[in-house]
Amino acid sequence: MPELPEVEHVRRRLATWARRARIVSAATTDARIVRPLAPRTFVTRLEGRTIADIARRGKWIRCLLDDDQRLFIHLGMTGWIEREASADRSNPHAAAGHHLRFERARIVVARRGKESAIVYVDPRRWGRLVLAREDIPSWTTLGPDPLADGIDVSLLAGKLARRPRTSIKEALMDQKVLAGVGNIQAIEALWRARVDPRSRASAIDRTGVGAIARGLRWTIDRTLADLSRARPDGDPFLVYGHKGEPCPRCRTPLRRIELGGRTTTFCPGCQILKR
DNA sequence: ATTATTGTTGGTAG
DNA sequence: TCTACCAACAATAA
Numbered sequence: 001m002p003e004l005p006e007v008e009h010v011r012r013r014l015a016t017w018a019r020r021a022r023i024v025s026a027a028t029t030d031a032r033i034v035r036p037l038a039p040r041t042f043v044t045r046l047e048g049r050t051i052a053d054i055a056r057r058g059k060w061i062r063c064l065l066d067d068d069q070r071l072f073i074h075l076g077m078t079g080w081i082e083r084e085a086s087a088d089r090s091n092p093h094a095a096a097g098h099h100l101r102f103e104r105a106r107i108v109v110a111r112r113g114k115e116s117a118i119v120y121v122d123p124r125r126w127g128r129l130v131l132a133r134e135d136i137p138s139w140t141t142l143g144p145d146p147l148a149d150g151i152d153v154s155l156l157a158g159k160l161a162r163r164p165r166t167s168i169k170e171a172l173m174d175q176k177v178l179a180g181v182g183n184i185q186a187i188e189a190l191w192r193a194r195v196d197p198r199s200r201a202s203a204i205d206r207t208g209v210g211a212i213a214r215g216l217r218w219t220i221d222r223t224l225a226d227l228s229r230a231r232p233d234g235d236p237f238l239v240y241g242h243k244g245e246p247c248p249r250c251r252t253p254l255r256r257i258e259l260g261g262r263t264t265t266f267c268p269g270c271q272i273l274k275r
Numbered sequence: 276a277t278t279a280t281t282g283t284t285g286g287t288a289g
Numbered sequence: 290t291c292t293a294c295c296a297a298c299a300a301t302a303a
Contacts, residue, residue, distance in 0.1 A: 002281065002282085003281055003282090006281075032298085059282075059283090074282085074283075075281095075282090076282060076283075076298095077280075077281065077282050077283090077299090078280090078281090078282095078299085078300080078301090102300090123299075123300055123301070124280095124298080124299045124300055124301085125298080125299060125300085126282065126283070126298065126299075127282095128283085138283085138284095162291090162292090163292080165292075165293070166292085166293075170293095173282090175282095175283085182281055182282070183280095183281055183282085184281050185281090240281085241281095260293095260294090261294090261295085262280095262281095262282095263279075263280080
């Protein structure tokens with residue numbers, strides 16, 4: 001599911017459902033996902049609290065509670081959030097206490113007298129629900145968020161210049177460089193900017209960094225727009241997952257390689273390699 | 276049966 | 290302190 005646009009989408013839905021809501025009850029038995037707290041502690045500390053604010057930075061979501069606790073949510077590779085409106089009789093899954101396949105945690109909230117359940121689902125269990133009394137390092141060490149903060153080209157260029165060994169693609173995916181850029185968004189942005197993903201990060205000139213910044217905005221906005229549609233496309237990507245197909249820009253067949261252990265698709269025809 | 280998958284994290288080495 | 294690399298985590302889908 002989740003890179004910046006998907007997480008922003010989840011944040012918006014969560015805000016719609018749970019902002020200013022009171023937590024009636026919580027349930028989980030998954031010590032892995034709620035670590036370092038024990039499931040019992042996690043649940044007890046949540047109950048009775050009100051959710052004041054729901055923010056996002058990169059791929060992390062932070063729910064601020066009325067007693068200054070914070071619930072940090074990371075969806076990992078396969079996490080997502082659903083809502084069960086307990087009064088909804090048309091939904092067969094909505095019965096109270098019913099649990100979904102791969103449900104890992106459940107938080108029942110009340111707002112204006114109505115209850116609903118916020119359900120965290122995660123088959124692979126790489127996601128996290130971290131309840132803390134202060135901001136956690138994973139949150140505070142994140143670089144600028146392209147959507148919330150915008151991309152400062154000079155700042156980005158400076159960070160890239162300090163990385164002569166890594167590829168531009170791996171550098172973009174470093175959450176300290178920019179928060180929220182993952183494999184797909186990096187692939188799409190570099191294609192848009194006509195930069196070969198294997199280029200050394202430090203070899204990208206000012207113009208190139210500007211093009212990459214615009215490319216990131218372009219792909220993030222596109223993905224977000226697709227998610228907000230009533231019926232999302234499912235594949236709004238032009239390059240990722242399209243190995244062998246003609247480049248949408250120059251018709252050269254797209255190539256797939258591996259970079260830093262991650263699948264990378266690019267166009268050898270119009271993405272320029274800089275070393 | 277084999278391979279690939281949208282992400283972090285902790286250890287190690289330099 | 291910073292960068293770079295790697296294994297680990299887990300469950301599918303093709």
